[in-house]
Amino acid sequence: MTSIVEIHNLSKTYDGNLILDNLNLTIEQGQIIGLLGRNGAGKTTLIESIMGLKDLKKNCIHIWQQPINELKKSQLQSIAFVPQNQELFEWMKVNEYFDYFSVFFEKWDNLYAQQLLNRWNLNSTKKISELSGGQKQILQIVQALSVKPKLLILDEPVVNLDPNMRREFLKEIVDLSCESNITVLFSTHIISDVERIASHIALLNNGKIEIFDAVETIQTHAASVVIQGTITNKEQYNHLTQWEDFDQGHKAVMTQKGNHSISQIECENNVTIQSIPMSLEDWYLEVTRA
Numbered sequence: 529m530t531s532i533v534e535i536h537n538l539s540k541t542y543d544g545n546l547i548l549d550n551l552n553l554t555i556e557q558g559q560i561i562g563l564l565g566r567n568g569a570g571k572t573t574l575i576e577s578i579m580g581l582k583d584l585k586k587n588c589i590h591i592w593q594q595p596i597n598e599l600k601k602s603q604l605q606s607i608a609f610v611p612q613n614q615e616l617f618e619w620m621k622v623n624e625y626f627d628y629f630s631v632f633f634e635k636w637d638n639l640y641a642q643q644l645l646n647r648w649n650l651n652s653t654k655k656i657s658e659l660s661g662g663q664k665q666i667l668q669i670v671q672a673l674s675v676k677p678k679l680l681i682l683d684e685p686v687v688n689l690d691p692n693m694r695r696e697f698l699k700e701i702v703d704l705s706c707e708s709n710i711t712v713l714f715s716t717h718i719i720s721d722v723e724r725i726a727s728h729i730a731l732l733n734n735g736k737i738e739i740f741d742a743v744e745t746i747q748t749h750a751a752s753v754v755i756q757g758t759i760t761n762k763e764q765y766n767h768l769t770q771w772e773d774f775d776q777g778h779k780a781v782m783t784q785k786g787n788h789s790i791s792q793i794e795c796e797n798n799v800t801i802q803s804i805p806m807s808l809e810d811w812y813l814e815v816t817r818a
């Protein structure tokens with residue numbers, strides 16, 4: 529596996545408040561990472577840090593093994609970013625905006641841009657100021673994809689999109705990933721989108737990536753467990769949380785793969801465990817519970 533983004537001990541404070549706390553994250557080529565976290569967790573701060581938009585300690589972020597402030601022009605041109613709030617040139621028409629923007633990118637694919645505009649019903653002769661919120665978001669997505677990036681970073685790219693358009697966009701990302709093995713990091717609050725396209729989940733909590741795992745691995749292990757019998761030494765099972773005691777035993781939630789399997793826990797404690805699989809959304813609610 530080739531590392532595309534490597535983050536080591538990234539910290540960021542605003543007005544004395546620590547938002548990112550010695551955060552570490554490695555993104556490998558071809559991964560599609562859904563960045564999850566509650567409102568205010570620091571997702572935008574992390575994404576903007578990767579994009580070099582934050583004042584940071586030197587050399588804590590590398591892309592393609594280069595510190596982000598030393599990336600070559602060709603490398604910078606291979607990164608596309610869709611921010612949460614982008615200033616667009618509202619007085620321009622869509623086609624004028626793309627003509628202007630394309631000059632900066634050697635690999636700009638105008639044919640592909642026009643195909644996406646047509647497919648997604650965006651009139652290229654319209655002024656940007658006359659587009660709806662969702663249409664402006666489509667414009668930004670088309671702009672980012674037409675650069676033909678190797679690394680695509682999106683901050684809540686679908687908040688303004690209707691379900692049909694969201695589905696179209698997600699399909700395009702999956703197609704690009706299959707065809708060109710691009711690497712994608714996207715933040716979202718829509719767990720079903722993560723389930724649909726992400727290969728991995730990065731959960732940002734308390735300033736750190738608290739959980740980083742393949743979506744399939746999380747889905748395999750996420751479960752509510754009902755334990756018949758008594759476990760005295762609960763602390764050793766740190767993949768089980770939210771313990772509740774009842775007459776004949778305990779209930780708990782398994783949020784990730786632990787160092788003890790269910791059958792090991794049964795054997796070690798002479799208990800019987802029933803494991804009930806949990807949806808990804810329920811898993812997310814459990815792991816981000818205050």
Ligand SMILES: Nc1ncnc2c1ncn2[C@@H]1O[C@H](COP(=O)(O)OP(=O)(O)OP(=O)(O)O)[C@@H](O)[C@H]1O
Nearest residue numbers: 542543547565566567568569570571572573574715
């Ligand atoms: N420029 C800034 N100055 C001061 N505080 C900031 C600034 N930008 C963000 N913050 C604070 O940093 C924290 C993280 O904000 P951030 O926008 O990174 O979170 P987020 O996870 O993207 O949130 P959301 O899911 O709501 O978009 C919040 O408490 C926010 O108020």
